[in-house]
Amino acid sequence: xxxxxxxxxxxxxxxxxxxxxxxxxxxxxxxxxxxxxxxxxxxxxxxxxxxxxxxxxxxxxxxxxxxxxxxxxxxxxxxxxxxxxxxxxxxxxxxxxxxxxxxxxxxxxxxxxxxxxxxxxxxxxxxxxxxxxxxxxxxxxxxxxxxxxxxxxxxxxxxxxxxxxxxxxxxxxxxxxxxxxxxxxxxxxxxxxxxxxxxxxxxxxxxxxxxxxxxxxxxxxxxxxxxxxxxxxxxxxxxxxxxxxxxxxxxxxxxxxxxxxxxxxxxxxxxxxxxxxxxxxxxx
Amino acid sequence: xxxxxxxxxxxxxxxxxxxxxxxxxxxxxxxxxxxxxxxxxxxxxxxxxxxxxxxxxxxxxxxxxxxxxxxxxxxxxxxxxxxxxxxxxxxxxxxxxxxxxxxxxxxxxxxxxxxxxxxxxxxxxxxxxxxxxxxxxxxxxxxxxxxxxxxxxxxxxxxxxxxxxxxxxxxxxxxxxxxxxxxxxxxxxxxxxxxxxxxxxxxxxxxxxxxxxxxxxxxxxxxxxxxxxxxxxxxxxxxxxxxxxxxxxxxxxxxxxxxxxxxxxxxxxxxxxxxxxxxxxxxxxxxxxxxxxxxxxxxxxxxxxxxxxxxxxxxxxxxxxxxxxxxxxxxxxxxxxxxxxxxxxxxxxxxxxxxxxxxxxxxxxxxxxxxxxxxxxxxxxxxxxxxxxxxxxxxxxxxxxxxxxxxxxxxxxxxxxxxxxxxxxxxxxxxxxxxxxxxxxxxxxxxxxxxxxxxxxxxxxxxxxxxxxxxxxxxxxxxxxxxxxxxxxxxxxxxxxxxxxxxxxxxxxxxxxxxxxxxxxxxxxxxxxxxxxxxxxxxxxxxxxxxxxxxxxxxxxxxxxxxxxxxxxxxxxxxxxxxxxxxxxxxxxxxxxxxxxxxxxxxxxxxxxxxxxxxxxxxxxxxxxxxxxxxxxxxxxxxxxxxxxxxxxxxxxxxxxxx
Numbered sequence: 003x004x005x006x007x008x009x010x011x012x013x014x015x016x017x018x019x020x021x022x023x024x025x026x027x028x029x030x031x032x033x034x035x036x037x038x039x040x041x042x043x044x045x046x047x048x049x050x051x052x053x054x055x056x057x058x059x060x061x062x063x064x065x066x067x068x069x070x071x072x073x074x075x076x077x078x079x080x081x082x083x084x085x086x087x088x089x090x091x092x093x094x095x096x097x098x099x100x101x102x103x104x105x106x107x108x109x110x111x112x113x114x115x116x117x118x119x120x121x122x123x124x125x126x127x128x129x130x131x132x133x134x135x136x137x138x139x140x141x142x143x144x145x146x147x148x149x150x151x152x153x154x155x156x157x158x159x160x161x162x163x164x165x166x167x168x169x170x171x172x173x174x175x176x177x178x179x180x181x182x183x184x185x186x187x188x189x190x191x192x193x194x195x196x197x198x199x200x201x202x203x204x205x206x207x208x209x210x211x212x213x214x215x216x217x218x219x220x221x222x223x224x225x226x227x228x229x230x231x232x233x234x235x236x237x238x239x240x241x242x243x244x245x246x247x248x249x250x251x252x253x254x255x256x257x258x259x260x261x262x263x264x265x266x267x268x269x270x271x272x273x274x275x276x277x278x279x280x281x282x283x284x285x286x
Numbered sequence: 287x288x289x290x291x292x293x294x295x296x297x298x299x300x301x302x303x304x305x306x307x308x309x310x311x312x313x314x315x316x317x318x319x320x321x322x323x324x325x326x327x328x329x330x331x332x333x334x335x336x337x338x339x340x341x342x343x344x345x346x347x348x349x350x351x352x353x354x355x356x357x358x359x360x361x362x363x364x365x366x367x368x369x370x371x372x373x374x375x376x377x378x379x380x381x382x383x384x385x386x387x388x389x390x391x392x393x394x395x396x397x398x399x400x401x402x403x404x405x406x407x408x409x410x411x412x413x414x415x416x417x418x419x420x421x422x423x424x425x426x427x428x429x430x431x432x433x434x435x436x437x438x439x440x441x442x443x444x445x446x447x448x449x450x451x452x453x454x455x456x457x458x459x460x461x462x463x464x465x466x467x468x469x470x471x472x473x474x475x476x477x478x479x480x481x482x483x484x485x486x487x488x489x490x491x492x493x494x495x496x497x498x499x500x501x502x503x504x505x506x507x508x509x510x511x512x513x514x515x516x517x518x519x520x521x522x523x524x525x526x527x528x529x530x531x532x533x534x535x536x537x538x539x540x541x542x543x544x545x546x547x548x549x550x551x552x553x554x555x556x557x558x559x560x561x562x563x564x565x566x567x568x569x570x571x572x573x574x575x576x577x578x579x580x581x582x583x584x585x586x587x588x589x590x591x592x593x594x595x596x597x598x599x600x601x602x603x604x605x606x607x608x609x610x611x612x613x614x615x616x617x618x619x620x621x622x623x624x625x626x627x628x629x630x631x632x633x634x635x636x637x638x639x640x641x642x643x644x645x646x647x648x649x650x651x652x653x654x655x656x657x658x659x660x661x662x663x664x665x666x667x668x669x670x671x672x673x674x675x676x677x678x679x680x681x682x683x684x685x686x687x688x689x690x691x692x693x694x695x696x697x698x699x700x701x702x703x704x705x706x707x708x709x710x711x712x713x714x715x716x717x718x719x720x721x722x723x724x725x726x727x728x729x730x731x732x733x734x735x736x737x738x739x740x741x742x743x744x745x746x747x748x749x750x751x752x753x754x755x756x757x758x759x760x761x762x763x764x765x766x767x768x769x770x771x772x773x774x775x776x777x778x779x780x781x782x783x784x785x786x787x788x789x790x791x792x793x794x795x796x797x798x799x800x801x802x803x804x805x806x807x808x809x810x811x812x813x814x815x816x817x818x819x820x821x822x823x824x825x826x827x828x829x830x831x832x833x834x835x836x837x838x839x840x841x842x843x844x845x846x847x848x849x850x851x852x853x854x855x856x857x858x859x860x861x862x863x864x865x866x867x868x869x870x871x872x873x874x875x876x877x878x879x880x881x882x883x884x885x886x887x888x889x890x891x892x893x894x895x896x897x898x899x900x901x902x903x904x905x906x907x908x909x910x911x912x913x914x915x916x917x918x919x920x921x922x923x924x925x926x927x928x929x930x931x932x933x934x935x936x937x938x939x940x941x942x943x944x945x
Contacts, residue, residue: 177720178726180697180720181718183702184701184702184715185715185717185743188743195739199730
C-alpha cells in the first residue's frame, strides 16, 4: 500500500483531477470497482447458486437487485459480469493500444512498402462494421472470453493504427526530428525518445473510449448468445435472460443495464477529462 | 455641391482606447489608453513588436475582436460619428463601405470554397447599390488595377488557385472596391517575399493616393514604415510611446525604445567588426498589473520617476510627441555599436584557407509519382546544378525568394535529403539552427536533455562529462543554468533560439547551417541572436551557412553571398561587393526591393519593383531562367542559358548582360 501513496498524491494534484468530468468518472467508477473486488466477501448468494424457493423476487434487503427465474442473485451475478466486462474492456484497450503503437509507428515512420502493406490490411478491416466483424470472428473461432476479446480487438486495432500513423506523419516533419537526424540518431532512438512520448496521450484517450466501446460490444455479443456462455454471467447475458420477463420482473434486465450505462458513460467522461487535461486549448 | 472629398481635416480620432483580454492567466491590457489621429488621405503606420497590442488596437477600432478580447473604454470618432456608440448593425454599414480592411493572411480572410467573383461582387452591389453586371465590371477593373493579369478570367478563380501575392492583391482590390475613406492594413505583406512585398507596397501607395483614402498600416518592419508612411505611432506594451511625422521619428527619435529599435537593425555597409547594439531583456509580462513606464526595465536612461507613474505623451521636437519622463536630449539611448575584438592574424577572405564545405554540381529533382497516370508525372527542379564552397571560419549567405531552392540546399548539406546528383564534401559534422523555435524542440523534453541529446546519440563521454559540456554550452550561448530544468514552452523565442544554437554546437561541428534563424523573432531580440552567431563564428572558428530573406542581416553577417534563383546560383561573391555593386539584374532587383529603415534614403531610391512572380519550378523558362522578369532581357536570353562566369575581380554571375 505504501507504494501507492505517491500515485494517489500525484493523482490528487494532477490536472486530470482538476477536471470536473474526470472527477465525476472516478466517483462513479471507484465504487463499482470496489464492490466488484470485494464481491466474494459480501453476504450475497454465489453468482451461480440457484434457489428455487426465491425465484423472480423483486429487489429487497437480502437481494438488492432481486433474483431471476432460477432464483439466482442478480447483484452477485452483475458484479461477476462487471468483472468480465472490465476485463474485456481493458484487455481490448491494451491490445489495441500496443498493436496500434507498433504498427502505426512503423507505417508512419518508414512509409513506402511497409506503410502500403499495413494500411491495405487496415483499410480492409475498416471496411467492415465492427460488430459484424466481431460476430463473424466469434462464429469462426468460437465463443468464450478469449475469442470475444480477440474479436473485439480485431475491430479496434485498425483504428488505432490509423490514429498513430497520422500522429507520426505530422511529427515526422517537425524540426526536432530533423535535428536528431543530423547527428545520425538511430531510428530506434527517435521512436523511443521523440515519437512515443509525443503520441501516447491521444492514444490513451482513444484507449479509454475503446474500453467503453468494447464493454458495450461484449454485452451485445453475449446478448445475442455469441459471447460469454451461460451459466457464466456477463452483463449481456443477464439482460438477455431478463428480456422475456420485462413485464413481470423489470429488475432482471434494467439494473444490470444501468450498470453498463454508468460504466460506459464514466469511461467516456474519463477520456474527455484526459484529453482536456492534456490539451490546454480545450480547457473551458 | 462639391463631389471631391475634402483632403484636409481629421478623419479618424481615437481617444483613450482600451482593450482587454480576459484569460485564465489574468487580464491582459492589450491596448492601454491609446490616442491618436489620422487625417484625411494620410498614411499612418503603427509599429510595434508582437504583443505590443498593435493588431488588437486595429481590430478594436471596428470592434472586430474575437473572444476573449473586449473594448473596455475610449472613443473612436470617424469624422463626426462615434463608432464606439454604434450598434453592431450600424457598424456593419461602416465596415467595408467606409473602412476597408486587409489582413496578414489572405487565405484565412478569403472564403476558400467561394469564387473570387462572388466574394467581390456582392459587397460592391450592396455597398454601392448597383446592378450585378456593373458590380462585376467594377470588380474586374479593380483586379486589373491591383495588377492581376487577365482579370476577366482570374475573377472566377478560387482563392487556392492563386499564389499568396495574388490573394493579397485580391484582398486589396476588395478593400478598395467600395471606395472606403480609410483602409486598415494589418501586416499585409509579412507573409510575402521581398520582391512581391515591394510590388504590393508600391501599388498600395499609388492606389490609396489616387483614391484619396487614408491608411492605417500595422507592421513590425521599420523599413516599410520609412518607405511608406507619413506618420508613425510606435507601440510598446499596449501604449503609444511615440507619435509623429516619419522624418522626425527616424532622424530624431525621442523615446529610448524608438531610439534603441532603430539602432538594432544592421544598416547597409555596417562593418562586420562592429557588434549590433542590442536591447537587453524582454518585453514585460502583460498579465501583470503595470505601474510606471513599461520600458523602464530595459531602458538605460531610466530614472526613479519612471517606476511610479506612466509618462503621458508630451510634445517634443519636430512636431512629434513622446511618452517619457526623461527630458529631451537627455534620453539619448546609450546603445552604441561596440567593436568586436578581432584577432590580429585574422584575414577574413583568405583564399588559401581550409575548405569546410564543397558543393559540386548539386542537383535535386522531386518527382511526383502518379500511380494511376504514369504519364502525368511531374518533376520539380528544386536545385539545378550548383557549385559552392565555404571556407573555414567563413559565413556564406544564401539569399533568394521562397522557392528558389535555398532550403533544399541546406537540407542536402545536412544529410536530411538525398541529392539527385552531384557531390557534397563536408570536413566534419554539419549542424542546424532552424527557423521556427517552437517546432525545433521535443515539447516533452527539458532543455538540459535537448542540449545533451546529440552527445548521448554519439555516446560522448560519461554522464558527468556530458553535464559539464552542457554547462559550457549554455554559458557560450548566454543562458542561465536555471533554464536547464525548464521545458521549451517556458522560454521566450529568443531564449529558445539560443538553446537551438547550443544544441547545434554540442558536438563541435565544422559548419552550422542557419535557416532563417531570426525571422520568427522580434526586432528587439533579433540583434541578440545575430550578435551571438557573429561572436561564435569569431570565437570558435566555425563556418556558417546563413539562409535568409532578410538581406540587411545577411549583408551584415555574411562574408560571401550566393544569390539563388530557381535552383541556380546567379551571382556569387564577397558580401559587401555583391550588395554595393550587384552584377546580376536579379540581385539588383532583390536589393532594391528591401526597404531601408531611413526615410531620407528611401526617398532618394528609384526602385523599379521586379514585375511578375517566380515561375513555377515545374516549368522553368528556356534560356536564362530569369528571362520572364528581367528588365534587360534580349533575344539571346530567351535562346541561350548563361553560365556562371567571372566578373570584375572576385565575382561570378550568370548573365548575358552582366553590368
